[in-house]
Amino acid sequence: xxxxxxxxxxxxxxxxxxxxxxxxxxxxxxxxxxxxxxxxxxxxxxxxxxxxxxxxxxxxxxxxxxxxxxxxxxxxxxxxxxxxxxxxxxxxxxxxxxxxxxxxxxxxxxxxxxxxxxxxxxxxxxxxxxxxxxxxxxxxxxxxxxxxxxxxxxxxxxxxxxxxxxxxxxxxxxxxxxxxxxxxxxxxxxxxxxxxxxxxxxxxxxxxxxxxxxxxxxxxxxxxxxxxxxxxxxxxxxxxxxxxxxxxxxxxxxxxxxxxxxxxxxxxxxxxxxxxxxxxxxxxxxxxxxxxxxxxxxxxxxxxxxxxxxxxxxxxxxxxxxxxxxxxxxxxxxxxxxxxxxxxxxxxxxxxxxxxxxxxxxxxxxxxxxxxxxxxxxxxxxxx
Amino acid sequence: xxxxxxxxxxxxxxxxxxxxxxxxxxxxxxxxxxxxxxxxxxxxxxxxxxxxxxxxxxxxxxxxxxxxxxxxxxxxxxxxxxxxxxxxxxxxxxxxxxxxxxxxxxxxxxxxxxxxxxxxxxxxxxxxxxxxxxxxxxxxxxxxxxxxxxxxxxxxxxxxxxxxxxxxxxxxxxxxxxxxxxxxxxxxxxxxxxxxxxxxxxxxxxxxxxxxxxxxxxxxxxxxxxxxxxxxxx
Numbered sequence: 001x002x003x004x005x006x007x008x009x010x011x012x013x014x015x016x017x018x019x020x021x022x023x024x025x026x027x028x029x030x031x032x033x034x035x036x037x038x039x040x041x042x043x044x045x046x047x048x049x050x051x052x053x054x055x056x057x058x059x060x061x062x063x064x065x066x067x068x069x070x071x072x073x074x075x076x077x078x079x080x081x082x083x084x085x086x087x088x089x090x091x092x093x094x095x096x097x098x099x100x101x102x103x104x105x106x107x108x109x110x111x112x113x114x115x116x117x118x119x120x121x122x123x124x125x126x127x128x129x130x131x132x133x134x135x136x137x138x139x140x141x142x143x144x145x146x147x148x149x150x151x152x153x154x155x156x157x158x159x160x161x162x163x164x165x166x167x168x169x170x171x172x173x174x175x176x177x178x179x180x181x182x183x184x185x186x187x188x189x190x191x192x193x194x195x196x197x198x199x200x201x202x203x204x205x206x207x208x209x210x211x212x213x214x215x216x217x218x219x220x221x222x223x224x225x226x227x228x229x230x231x232x233x234x235x236x237x238x239x240x241x242x243x244x245x246x247x248x249x250x251x252x253x254x255x256x257x258x259x260x261x262x263x264x265x266x267x268x269x270x271x272x273x274x275x276x277x278x279x280x281x282x283x284x285x286x287x288x289x290x291x292x293x294x295x296x297x298x299x300x301x302x303x304x305x306x307x308x309x310x311x312x313x314x315x316x317x318x319x320x321x322x323x324x325x326x327x328x329x330x331x332x333x334x335x336x337x338x339x340x341x342x343x344x345x346x347x348x349x350x351x352x353x354x355x356x357x358x359x360x361x362x363x364x365x366x367x368x369x370x371x372x373x374x375x376x377x378x379x380x381x382x383x384x
Numbered sequence: 385x386x387x388x389x390x391x392x393x394x395x396x397x398x399x400x401x402x403x404x405x406x407x408x409x410x411x412x413x414x415x416x417x418x419x420x421x422x423x424x425x426x427x428x429x430x431x432x433x434x435x436x437x438x439x440x441x442x443x444x445x446x447x448x449x450x451x452x453x454x455x456x457x458x459x460x461x462x463x464x465x466x467x468x469x470x471x472x473x474x475x476x477x478x479x480x481x482x483x484x485x486x487x488x489x490x491x492x493x494x495x496x497x498x499x500x501x502x503x504x505x506x507x508x509x510x511x512x513x514x515x516x517x518x519x520x521x522x523x524x525x526x527x528x529x530x531x532x533x534x535x536x537x538x539x540x541x542x543x544x545x546x547x548x549x550x551x552x553x554x555x556x557x558x559x560x561x562x563x564x565x566x567x568x569x570x571x572x573x574x575x576x577x578x579x580x581x582x583x584x585x586x587x588x589x590x591x592x593x594x595x596x597x598x599x600x601x602x603x604x605x606x607x608x609x610x611x612x613x614x615x616x617x618x
Contacts, residue, residue, distance in 0.1 A: 001485075001489060001492060001493070001496060002496065005482070005484065005485065005489075008484035008485075009484060012483075012484055287480070290474075290476075290480045290482070291493075292465065293439075293441060293468065293474050294474070294493060294494045294497070295466060295467075295468045295469025295470075295494065296465070296469075296496075296497065297462055297465045375442065376436075376441040376442070377436050377441055377442050380441075380476070380480070
C-alpha cells in the first residue's frame with residue numbers, strides 16, 4: 001500500500017508533477033546531447049588503435065617530412081608496417097561540402113586499418129586504378145556516389161582539379177568508425193606534383209607506423225625520433241591516440257565549457273526538483289505528522305519522500321533518454337560535416353541515469369530531514 | 385477498576401524566544417480502564433498538550449505518565465512510535481485522513497505496521513468499517529464523504545488495531561449538530577459496549593455530557609469546573 005501511496009502522492013498535483021517531469025526531461029535531453037557532442041569530439045581518439053604510431057614533423061603538422069624517412073623507419077625494431085599520407089584538403093563542388101580527404105600509401109594504409117571493411121573485389125579494383133579512390137558509405141550516401149563514378153575535387157593545398165574514379169566503398173567494423181572519409185593513392189598525388197610543382201614532390205605529411213605490440217610504443221617512438229635527431233626535419237612520434245588528442249587539445253576550452261554547461265543543466269534541474277519536493281512535503285506536513293502519530297517512523301517517511309522524488313526523476317529521465325535519440329539524429333544530420341560520428345554512447349545513458357539518481361536523492365534529503373524532525377504536535381498544528 | 389493511565393507531577397513548558405511558557409504544571413491524574421473522560425477548559429489551558437503527552441506525541445519536562453503500567457516518559461522516540469501504534473487510537477478534529485487513500489485504505493494504514501496478512505487486514509478493516517456503519521463507502525475517497533462520514537472513517541482507523549485507549553481532540557469541533565451527535569453516539573458505544581478507554585478534549589458541553597467523567601483544566605492546572613458548565617455536563 002505504501003507503494004500505491006507513493007505513486008498517488010507523486011501525481012497529487014498533476015500540473016506541478018507534469019511540469020517538473022517536463023523540466024527533468026528537457027535537462028536530461030540537453031545533458032545527453034551535450035555529452036554526445038563531447039563524445040563526438042573524442043570519437044577519433046576512441047577509435048584509435050594502441051598499436052599504431054603517427055610520425056610528423058616536430059615543428060608542426062603543416063611541415064612535411066621527406067619520403068626517404070620511410071625506409072629508415074621500417075628498419076626500427078618492432079615496426080611491422082609503415083604507411084604514409086598527406087592531408088589533401090580538396091573541396092567537392094563548394095566549401096560547404098566539407099569532408100576529410102587524404103592521399104595515402106593505399107596498400108599499407110588499408111593493412112594498417114582493418115576497421116575499414118572493403119569487399120575484396122572493390123579493394124583490388126581500387127589498388128589497380130591509379131586514379132581510384134575509396135570512400136566511406138556515409139559519404140557515398142551523402143552525395144549519391146556509386147562505384148565507377150568520377151569525382152572531381154578542387155585542390156587547396158595541392159592546386160588544380162583532381163579527378164578520381166570511385167572504386168571502393170568501405171564500411172566501419174563498428175559504429176565508432178568514421179564512414180565519411182575519402183582516400184586516394186599517394187602515388188597519384190606525388191606523380192602529379194612531380195609534373196606541376198617538383199619542389200613539393202616526395203614530401204610526406206605523416207607516417208603511420210604499425211607495431212607488433214602496444215607495449216613497445218614508447219621505445220619505438222623514441223627510436224624513430226632519435227633517427228632524425230638534428231636533421232633538417234626532426235620528427236615527433238606519438239601514439240595515434242595522443243596524436244588525435246593533440247587535435248582536441250586545440251578546442252579544449254570549448255569542450256570544458258560544454259562539460260560545465262552540462263553540469264549546470266543538472267544543477268538547475270536539481271533546484272527545480274528540490275523545490276517541488278520541498279513544496280510537496282511542506283503541504284503534507286500535517287499528513288506526515290499523522291503518519292508519525294500512527295507509529296510510522298523516519299524510515300517509512302524517508303521511503304515515501306525519497307520514492308516520490310525518485311519516481312518523478314525516473315519518469316523525466318526515461319522520457320528524456322527516449323527523446324535524446326531522435327534529437328541526436330536530427331542534430332547529427334544538421335552537423336554531420338563536423339561530427340561524422342555522433343552516436344549516443346552507453347556511457348552517456350548511464351550518466352543520464354546517474355544524474356537523475358543524484359537529483360532524485362539530493363532533492364529528497366532536505367524534505368526528508370524536515371518531515372522527520374518536525375515535532376508531531378507542531379506538524380498537527382494543535383498544541384493547546 | 386485499576387487505573388489505566390497514571391500521571392504524576394507532570395510539567396510541560398514551551399520556549400518562545402527567550403521566554404519559557406509553562407503550559408502544564410504539576411498535573412497528577414488517574415484514568416480508570418474503560419473510562420470515557422472529557423477534558424475541558426478554555427483555549428490555551430493546556431488540554432491538548434496534556435492529551436499529546438498521554439498519547440506519547442510529546443515529551444514532558446518532568447513527571448511521569450504510566451499507561452497500562454508502562455512509563456512512556458522513559459521510552460525513546462522509536463519505542464514510543466511502536467508503543468503508539470499498538471496502544472493508542474487517534475481521532476482528530478479535522479479527521480486527518482490521507483486524501484489519496486480510500487476509506488478502506490485509510491483504515492488499513494495503521495495495520496501496515498502489524499504482522500497481519502493481507503487477508504487478516506481486510507477482515508479487520510471490514511469489521512471496523514461495519515462498526516461505524518460505512519461498509520458501503522469502502523472505495524470512497526475522503527473528498528467524496530461528508531464531514532461526519534470522514535470522522536467515522538477516522539474512528540474506524542482509531543479502533544482497527546484494538547488499542548488500549550483512544551484519544552480524541554475536539555472530535556466534533558468541525559461537524560454539524562446531527563453529525564456530531566452521531567459521532568458521539570459511536571464513541572459512547574465504544575466505551576460502553578466494547579469497554580474502550582477514551583480521553584476526549586472538547587469545548588462542547590454536549591460532547592462532554594456523553595462522557596462518564598470530566599476534568600477541567602485552567603492555566604495549566606487541574607481546577608474545579610465552573611459550576612454551570614459542570615452541572616450541565618454531568
